[in-house]
Amino acid sequence: MMKLDNEELLSELIIGRVKPHIYAFTTNTIPNYLKVGDTYRPVMTRLREWMRLFPDLEKKFEDSAVINDDVFFRDYSVHQYLENDLSKHRLDPQEYPDVYYSNEFFQDVLIEHVSSAITDIRRNYEENTGKYKYYDANSQLPETFTYVSTGEWSIRPNQKDTIDRFVKAYKAGRKNLLMYAVMRFGKSFTSLCCAKEMEAKLVLVVSAKADVREEWKKTVQSADNFNKDYVFLSSDDLANDQSIIKATISGGKRVVVFLTLQDLQGENIKDKHQEIFGQQIDLLIVDETHYGARAESYGRIIRTVNYEKDVKEKHADDDFVEMADAEEQLKSLSVDVTLHLSGTPYRILMGSEFEKDDIIAFYQFSDIVKDQEKWDKEHVLKDSVEVKEWDNPYFGFPQMVRFAFVPSKSALAVLDSLKSNGTTYAFSALLKPRSISKDSENNLHKQFVYENEVLELFEAIDGSKEDDGLLSFLDYENIKEGKMCQHIVCVLPYCASCDALEALINSNRDKFKNLQDYTIINISGVDSPNEYRSVQAVKAKIKQCAAENKKTLTLTVNRMLTGSTVEEWDTMIFLKDTASPQEYDQAIFRLQNQYIREYVGEDGDIIKYNMKPQTLLVDFDPHRMFIMQEQKSQIYNANTDASGNEHLRDRLEEELQISPIITMNKNRIEQVEAADILAEISQYSSNRGVLDETKEIPVDMSLLSVDEIKAEIESQAELGSRQGLSVEAHKGDENNLDNPEDDDSTDDENDSGSSNNNHQDGNEETETENDVKKLENKFRTYYSRILFFSFLTKDKVASLEDIISCMEEDDNKRIAKNLAIEKSILVLIKDNINIFVLRQLDYKIQNINTLSHDESIPPMQRASVAIRKFGRISDSEITTREHVATEVIRLIPDECFESLRNTADSRIIDIASKMGEFAVAVVKRCGELGIPVETIRDKVLSIPTSSIAYEFTRKVYEVLGLDVSSIAEEFNSYDLLKMRLIKDDGSEDDMLDYNKIQRILSQRKTFSSITLMDTPNLEEEENEMKFSAIVGNPPYQEADGGASASSRPIYQHFVDISRKLEPSYVSIIIPTRWFAGGKGLDVFRQSMLDDKHIKELHDCLHPEEIFPDTNNRGGICYFLWDKEYDNCSPEKMKVVTHNGNNEVIEAVRSMKTRDLNIFIRNSSALSILDKVVPDDTTDVMTNHISPRKPFGLDGNFVKTSGFRSNKNGLSDPIKCYGKAKSVGYIEAQSIPAHAEWVHCWKVFMPYANNIGTELNDDNQNTFIGEPDSVCTETFLAVGQEDNLTEEQCINLSNYLRTKFARFLLSLSKISQHGTSKTYRFVPYLDFSEEWTDEKLYEKYGLTQEEIDLIENSIKPMA
Secondary structure, X not given: OOOOEOHHHHHHHOOOOOOOEEEEEEOOOOOOEEEXXXXXXXXXXXXXXXXXXXXOOEEEEEEEOEEEOOEXXXXXXXXXXXXXXXXXXXXXXXXXXXXOOOOOEEEOOOHHHXXXXXXXXXXXXXXXXXXXXXXXXXXXXXXXXXXXXXXXXXXXXXXXXHHHHHHHHXXXXXXXXXXXXXXXXXXXXXXXXXXXXXXXXXXXXXXXXXXXXXXXXXXXXXOOOOOOXXXXXEHHHHHHOOOHHHHXXXXXOEEEEEEEHHHHOOOOOOHHHHHHHOXXXXXXXXXXXXOHHHHHHHOOOOOOOOOOOOOOOOOOOOOOOOXXXXXXXXXXXXXXXXXXXXXXXXXXXXXXOOOHHHEEEEEOHHHHHHHHHHHHHHHOXXXXXXXXXXXXXXXXXXXXXXXXXXXXXXXXXXXHHHHHOOOOOHHHHHOOEOOOOOOOOOOHHHOEOOHHHHHHHXXXXXXXXXXXXXXXXXXXXXXXXXXXXXEEEEEOOOHHHHHHHHHHHHHOHHHOOOHHHEEEEEOOOOOOOOOOXXXXXXXXXXXXXXXXXXXEEEEEOOOOOOOOOOOOOOEXXXXXXXXXXXXXXXXHHHHOOOOEEEEEOOOOOEEXXXXXXXXXXXXXXXXXXXXXXXXXXXXXXXXXXXXOOOOHHHHHHHHHHHOOEEEEEXXXXXXXXXXXXXHHHHHHHHOXXXXXXXXOOOOOHHHHHOHHHHHHHHOOOOOOOOOOOOOOOOOOOEXXXXXXXXXXXXXXXXXXOOOHHHOOOOOHHHHHHHHHHHHHHHHHHHHHHHHHHHHHOOOOOOOHHHHHHHOOOHHHHHHHHHHOOOHHHXXXXXXXXXXXXXXXXXXXXXXXXXXXXXXXXXXXXXXXXXXXXXXXXXXXXXXXXXXXXXXXXXXXXXXXXXXXXHOOOOOEEEEEEOOOHHHHHHHHHHHHOOOOHHHOOOOEEEEEOOHHHHHHHHHHHHHHOOOHHHEOOOOOHHHHOOXXXXXXXXXXXXXXXXXXXXXXXXXXXXXXXXXXXXXXXXXXXXXXXXXXXXXXXXXXXXXXXXXXXXXXXXXXXXXXHHHHOOOOEEEEEEEOHHHOOOOOOHHHHHHXXXXXXXXXXXXXXXXXXXXXXXXXXXXXXXXXXXXXXXXXXXXXXXXXXXXXXXXXXXXXXXXXXXXXOOOOOOHHHHHHHHHHOOOOOOOEHHHHEOOOOOOOOOHHHXXXXXXXXXXXXXXXXEEXXXXXXXXXXXXHHHOOOOHHHOOOOEEEEEOXXXXXXXXXXOOOOOEEEOOOEEEOOOEEEEXXXXXXXXXXXHHHHHHHHOHHHHHHHHOOOOOOEOOXXXXXXXXXXXXXXXXXXXXXXXXXXXXXXXXXXXXXXXXXXX
């Protein structure tokens, strides 16, 4: 392995398996004596304990107490040799009465004497003399089926505290309790003590894991605390005697019944369990439940990964059953009190199931370490025979060392590429096999898509290749010497990934230095899914390999990561995308069990040897590991810190000490500190919007029991819905809807579903879950208002209580009003919310507030952070990304900005500000030109889109040093659209009163004081404010009162307002729908085509690059309007087409093409158009295509009784084609329109297709409409009036599928909707001839360059 920088850190941390040792030391406190002992931990650990009593001790000797791997000896044998063979004197207590006494001190003993003793012990073992006592791992104690009494078990302080809490809760009438405690706490013993305290006659224990039955049985039968009163019964006992419970209780005994969730699965109660369902159960103990289904309904802490659906993992549930699968049976039980036992804390965060008084224990791994150390401190210095190191109840609990590495260079390059191309779950893509299901023909399921990169990653892990960002831990000497990484489990994203990795390792074994020695155990693959049918088979294979000193590598996806215990597993390589703390913790928890080997002496005395003192977690997503650590520390902190989150850093430091995280960067090893994690979280937070932050805060549904809170939450829009945070409900105002155009029909097809009359009741439980999900999203909308307040306020706040305390200040009153949050509601939430949820909310408040007050960051950077924080208010108010706003502003010439500084009347106005992003871009541009912000602070005006947008814009102004009085406060952008002309009769016209708008906005007065009720007198020119430029990204559309998502565009009004204000420049972002269509946009389109002042137009074909996660079908454009420019001049207009992935095509052309009433966006296509459709006399497809509803049937007709699946019962059946590939029959006489087309040959083609959009296919899925066939409005019909034959229809259908025809269609099509008008450039030909692309290219005399344009622009038919 290559030389590492700072390798000594790794050497200190990695210890591994420790052999038992004999050690010896001297001390001046007891002169002339040598202390001789043994230890099963590192010798220095033991010596440090002795130093507390003998600070001056000096180590003299150290040697292993091992004969071989299977046989150990104790220090008693050394003592025996010193006393009997060498007649050495053992220290008496009376010799040094004031000194701590240990009977392991021997007088006048030399190091040579101890060495001689060990030599004699080893020789006598070989000669089998029987002189000494040896401990053999191969000796077995007899198996116990009925456990004998071991006396009264003592109750530890933490257990006593838990029992007291239980009694208090029970007496208070609380019925649903939680004991959260990790392994080795003694949950079974403690919970039975609780049962005894409440004098429970019948206790039912239900567990997800059958293998814990013996632990419960042993506890009941061995501890005198219970065995005199309680009888243990299992499912087998109930099967043998179906009245055994009643008989036992009648006999004066109490009963503990143990059942598994598997026992309770199924719709019907099993006969052997009938008795338990007929009894009153005093205490139901639900052991180690993780509640997967319930976790879903209460919401994840961090959004769960949802990559491509995998095949079902065979046998994945054979060792574990989720509570939901047996929940109905549990509900049938008659139970007084239920006590849940859990080792993962996330259920506490899942909302309202447990209130604080229901939680009787909160015990984490760090508590184990503390108690382990405390026990050692109190006991291990005693030399009495009864106290041994392994008597510590936490003996063998392994320390987890965590490696947070970046992948190998080539793998990292792939991941970066995948992420840059929008792949969210890049690790899953990197480890994805070429087929996720079994491919018997080509074995593609045994190959990774990125085979070479995955191989390089594992070569780096193995050490056969070096990488300066990844430790080759399998080749690290300390790990080898410490016998770590003996049994590895590798977690992969797909079942077939297991087959691919197995094949990759097996086919490259000669390349690996270390992996070649591992036996691969593939328990999740699709190739041989039945190789390991049961958990027992997997465990048996690992145990067999361990017995033969063979290393193993287990490959899994989910199997055996919940519920199962494989004690040999000591290392986990996590190569799966997950953001769920519960899934992550349950997986890595598999490592944190004891692996103890017992060495048995001749008399049955036992040595317990820790085979796994350390475990390794290797994660190639350091950010995820940091996030998970911060989450866990925050959870614990919420339970222990009454004052909030101020001790979180201390908590992090403590946990990192217990379980260190190691990173590697450029060959240097580093240990992560609390500051590193907090810095990472801060950086992570600064790049995320508030709405994203809210998704990490759990929801406490119990708050809905407070009527005022319930009313407030129910009034919210759902987080992520179209309305979003908007206070004024501009329903449908958005930047991303894709609604049908109103071209050939007044009826829009609603593909989202049927009418209420046709609604079929869904599963009631599913509906309930959906209702819960909606309420969660409404809660998160309210959370976001609170978090926005924490960002916007000038006060420093660290909690909800702090926010409440400062709300009465004037600025905060305004902010609260505009955010629509009320103090009274916040007080109710604070007083009633689950403490864990409150602490999580407080933590977010503190982080966001700190970020907003960080004055160490330059103003421009702080403004950028603010804009990222604000993100998306609603679909109508989406932040324009910083680089996009910059590009829009960059279109405006330098002299415009110079005039801001030099001309008193000069102003730039953002006509639709959401977060002040265009103000940021203006200030940034001025800075590049050397114009100080002080000189323009009152020259940048903004009209917000809402009251919330006002606050966001104001925050950005404050950060930048702009004058907040330059923001409109008395009206918003939408209010401008209400200013309509008044008719003579006093009613409102549909036309806006542009002159009035111009007069109001041009007033020479403080912009924030302007109202739309003003009546300015601007007859004199000096009274009128001049605008240098108008910029912005206005709202695109709003609901028009039609069905479902029907909306009308409104962006054109903002463009018109901007032009009417007569600024020097206009630079605005709008959709491209106006190019060739759009509801009610004909007049606007013509005005744009005729506008000679448009100087430059940028056409963005991939709108997701401008507005990620939106749905602007057809594209986005932004343009520069220059009052002094004339595009009718020879300079014409510059058109810049952005094709995606930074590909840009520039052209200089006219806005209008001939006298066409659309804008041809593909500049290079104009020469083709001139050849194919030279003038209006050319016959085109538009003249032969049906209206929007060819036969008068709407899209939902297929869901009505008039649509039949067969001809039965119809007197004159006609075939009907509908949406979703549905084909059925309709009565001929019920066809509403164009019955004359029914019996003709024709061609059907989908009304909606992706041609002309940015989507992934250019398919034109035409098909033949035979005589006696019709279609719904899902399709258009063509050729029905042309007396075509079947052969001609085939030729027509194939013609429409050519690249030539599809390319011409794309020229006038701007969305998915393909009306007859969109076919205006597709010529109608003689279809007695078969047409191909080659024949068409020749017919129209296209050049090779033109042919290449078509071929490269249109994808082949799928």
